[in-house]
Amino acid sequence: MVQASVPASPRESVIVVMDANRSKGSMDALDWALKSVVRRQDTVIVLGVSCAFGKKNSCFPLNMGISISAIWERLEFSSQGQGEARPKELGEEIERKKKQYQNNLQPFYRLCRKNEVNMEVKLAFGFCPEKIAVEQAQNSNPRWIVLDSNLKKHKVIIYAHVGCNIAVMNGKDVATLTPSRAPPPGNCTPTDDTTYTTNQTADNQDGFAPSQDGESSARPQSPCWYPLSWRNGFPGAFTQTELEEITNDFSEDNLIRVEDNIKVYEGIFQETPVVIMSFPESDERFWTMLKILSRVRHRNIANLVGFCCTGTSLFLLFDYPCLGTLELNLLNDNLARNLPWKARWYIAVEIGGSLRYLHEECVDGGAIVHLSVCSPHVFFSNGCSSMLTVCLPLPFKLSNFTTARWLDQDNAPSNEDTVAENANLEEDDVRGYGMLLIELISGKSARLHRNESGGQSLIQWALPLLENGQISEVLDPRLEDNADIRVAYHMVKAALLCLRSDADHRISMSEVLAVVRGDQLATAKC
Template sequence: MKKEREMTGLQLQSSQRGAVIVAVDANRTKGSMEAIEWALKHVVKPGDIFLVLGVFTTDHHAKNSCFPFKLRMGFGISGIWKRLESIDHEEVDPAELGEELKRKIGQYQSSLQPLYRQCSKNEVRLVLKFAAGFCPARLTINESHNLNTRWIVLDSHFKKWKVYLRGRVTCNVAVVKEKDFASLMLSNDTQPAEICPSKPNYYSAASKEHLGEEHSKGFNAYELRNRSAPTPYPQNPYCYPLSWRSGFPRVFSYNELEMITNGFADDNILAVVDGITVHQGILQETPVLVNSLKITNKGFWSVLEILSRVRHRNIMNLVGYCSTGASAFLLFDLPCLGTVGINLQWDELAEKLDWRVRWSIALEIGGSLRYLHEECVDGPIVHKNVHASSVALSHGYSPMLCNFVYAEWLKGDITPTKDLISKYDKLHFGDVHDYGKFLLELITGKCVSPVHDQRKDQSMIEGALPLLENGEFGKLKDCRLTETAGDARMVRNMAHAALRCLKVDSDHKLSISECIICGIFHRP
C-alpha cells in the first residue's frame, strides 16, 4: 500500500512538474555518471522530477554484464527492490542474487549522494529506479508516459535505442557521448527564437540537414532547459514504406547518404557484422537503414542483383543503393520493431509475440520463401540464411525476410544438367530445413546462432526431434506465453510443419509450398 501511495503521489506531481528521465546502464559507472551530470547541468530545471532509471543488463554475451544469466527484476520507487520473477540458471542462488543486486544499488546510491544535496537545493525531486531483464527502451517509454516528460537522456551504452524512441515519445531525446557533449533529437515544436543565431557553429552542414538531430554544443543550458514537451512526432502506422513509394528504389549520391546518416556519425551505427556497417538515418521523415561495405565485397553486387528482381510485402525491399568506387551502400526501410530474434531474447517483448502473432509470422515468412523459390520470373532465389535474426518486424508485427547476404539466384537461362538440378534441389532443401529451424525458434522462444553454428544448431534440433515425433509439444512451448482458445492448434500445426522440414533430404523431398499446405494447415 505504501508503494502504491508513493506511485500515485509521483503521478499526481507529474501533472504539474516537468520531468527529465536519464536511462543508464547500471552495470557501468563512467558513461552513466556522465549522462546524469550532463542532464543536471543542461536540462533539469528547478522544481523538476529527475528520474534516474538504472537498467542492469543481463545479456549472456555481454562481457561487462554482472549477471551472466537470465533474470527479470521488478523495480520500485526510490530504488526499492521488489522481487525476482524468474531465473533459469542452475548455479544461481536467488538469495545471493538478491544480495548482489542490493550491493550494486547501494553502490549507485552512494555515487549519487552528492547530487541529492544539489537537487534538494534547487527543489528538484531525485527519484531512483532499478530494473534487470527488461528492455531499456520500453521501460523508458513507459516511465515517460507516466510523467510530464520534457527530456529523455540516454547514456552512451544505450545509444542504439535512440531511433526506437523517436516517434514513440513526445519529448526531446539526448544521447550523451562524452562529458558535456550530447547528440540531440529535438522535438518538432522548435521556435526560431530558441536557437541563438550568433552562437558558433559546432556542427557540420550535413548534420543540420539531418532531420531533428543536433549537437548539444549548438545550444546553451538555458535553451535546453526551456524546451517544452513537443507535439507527437508524426507517425502513421499504416504509412507506405519508402521501398514501395513512387521513385524508389533509386540510385543515391554519397552526399545524400551523408545527410541521411548525419555524416555517418558513430552515434548512428546500429551494428557491424561480417564487414558490413549498419547506420540508421532519416530520409523524407522516414527511418532507414544504410548498409555500407567495401566495393570488393562480392556480396554487394549479388544482393543488389537479387533485390532488384524481388518485390514482396514480406521481404525487406530495397530503397536504393550507392557505389562510390571504393565503397558501396544499400538502403532499406528501418524495421520499427526490430527482428524476431531481438524480440525473443527479451521476455517483455517475447510476451507480445503471442501464439497468434507467431502463427501469422510463420505463414507470411513461408509465403515469402514460396515467392522466392517458385514465383520469381527470372528464376528461383534461395535465401540460405533463414532464422529469427533474419526476419524483421514492421508495424503490427508484419514480418519481412531480410539479410540476403548469402542468397543465391538460380538463373533460369542456364541449361539444366543432372548435376545442376541436384545442386538446385540441395539449395532448396536447405531453405526448407532452415524454415523448420525458424518454426522451432517461434515455438520454443529460443534462437539459433545468427551465424551458422552447425554444432549448436544440431544440438537444438536433436533435442527437439524426439518431442516433435512423440507429439509432446507442451515440453517445447515457450513458457512465457499464456495459452488461450485456439492456441494449441496453432502450436500443433507449426510443430508438425517443423518436423516435416527438419527431416527433409534427398530421400524426403519437400517444397516450401508443400510445407505450408501439409504442415501449417496440417493437411495430409
C-alpha cells in the same frame, strides 16, 4: 436503365475493382484487400466492371433490346448462403453474371459479416473501369482502391483523380502499392491508436479478415507509416553526399554493427528511419543483392529503398526495422508474451509465403534461395504496435539477402549436377524454415541456444522431443493462454516435415506451407 449513387457512409471504405468478364481469378484482389487493408467496421465496395459487355471492347452505351447506358446492380445475400438479387429485366447474360458473382462472393460475404465488415457488391456494364472507380471514390471517399491485375492499365488515370492509396494485383497475395500523394504529418512513434487490425482464424484457411477482437482505430498519424520502399520514386539511386547527410558523415554514433566486412548504419531520410549497408570495394554480395532485390517485390520481403555505387563506395538502403527482429522479440519475456500462438502462426504463414514466392513464383530471373532463414533475419517493420494489431504494410519481413543467389545464375545450361545442387540449396531453405518454426514454437533463439546449452543446437534439443510426442516440453511456457494452441500443432507438424526431409524425400515450400495452414489433405500425408 438503373443508375446508382452511393451516399456517404460513416464507415471508412475500401473499393475493390474487378474484371466482371473473369470468374474466380479476379477474387484475388478481394482476398488480398481483406487480408491486408480492410479493418473492422469498414465498408468494402466490390465493383465488378465489364466495359466489353454485349459488344466487344466497347465502353459506350449498349444495345440489348433495351436502351442501356450503364447498369449498377446491388447484390443481396442471405445468411443461409443463398443469394437473392432483386429481379430486373436486364437480359440473360446480366442475370448469369449476377448469379456468378453471388456464388463467388458468398464466402467473402460470410467472412465480412463475421468480422463486422460491411460488403456492398455492384456490377457495372458499359462503362470504362476508371470512370466507375473514380465516380465511386468521389461518393465514398475510400482509404484504398484495389485493382484486379487485369485492370492495372487503368491505374494511372484513377490515381490522377483520387486522393487515396492504390494497390494493383501482380498475382495471388502480391500487389504493387502506390500511396496517397499527401501522407499525414507527425512522427514515427507507433502507438496503439494508430493501427490497422488484421487477423485470420484457424478454422478459416481461405483468407485473412479483420479480427473481431481488435479495437477500432484511427489512420496512422505518421509520415513513415508507409515504408519508403513502397512509395513513388523508390527504389532509387542515391549520391555519396546524400548518404553522408543521412548518416552524419558515417559517424560512429550511427554505426549499428559490423558483420562479415559489411558496416550497417542507421539514419533518417524524409523523416523516415533507414538502414544503410556499406560493402567493401568489389564485394560480389553487393551486386548479387542489388540484382536480386531490384527484381523482387513481395510484402514480406525487405525491399530496397535505394543504392549507391560511386567509385569505391557500394551501399544499399532499406527501411529501418522499427520494432526489431523476431529474435529480439522472442528473447524479451514481455514482448514474447505479446506474441500469442495465433500471431506466431501468422508470422510462420507470411514468411513461408515469402519463401514460396522466392522458390516458385519469381518470374523475372527465376528461382531464388535465401540460405539464411532464421529469427534474426525476420524483422517487424514500422507502423505496428503489437502482433495482434497489424498496420500496413504487413510487418513481418524476411531480410538479410547477403547469402541469397539465383538457382539459374547467368542462364547457365542445366545438367544433372546443377539440378542436384539447386535441389540441395532449396532444401537448405526448407530446413532453415523448419528451424524458424522451432524458434516460434519454443520461443528460443537458435543462434544463442548452442552457447546456453553447452554446444547442443536448438534442433538437437527440440527434434527428439517432438518426434516422441513430447510437444508440451518444447512449447514456449510463457504463453499461458492455450485458446489457439491448435495452430502451434500445425507448426509442429510442418517443422517435423522440414527437418526430416532428405534427398530421398524432398519437400517444397508449397507443401510445407499447406501443412502450416492446417490443410487437411496435406496434414494427412505427413
